[in-house]
Amino acid sequence: MSRGPSMPEAADRMAALGDPVRRAIFEMLAEGPRSVGDIAGKLPVSRSAVSQHLRVLSDVGLVTHESAGTRNVYRIEPARVAEVRDYLDRLWQKALFNLKSRIEKPHQ
Secondary structure (H helix, E strand, O other), X not given: OOOOOOHHHHHHHHHHXXXXXXXXXXXXXXXXXXXXXXXXXXXXXXXXXXXXXXXXXXXXXXXXXXXXXXXXXXXXOHHHHHHHHHHHHHHHHHHHHHHHHHHHOOOO
């Protein structure tokens, strides 16, 4: 039975979203697929910088792209996002369990 992504994979994906520009790009893609030019037109960074940020997001599996003529259209990869969410849910459940154990533990 698979437990989902390993900690480094989830950590890499979360780290990729630690950059404010990448996070802004990711949030735009959450609204729907977009081309590099469309994304660059909405951010105060160059098209080249957007491409580099998209490459990082793609390398960790958070986004995919397909060619549409001369454009690359990027979209979020739902399965990888779900894996990060599942990883965070497991950490949250563990934290809640540990908190409950401490609260219920008789004072010594």
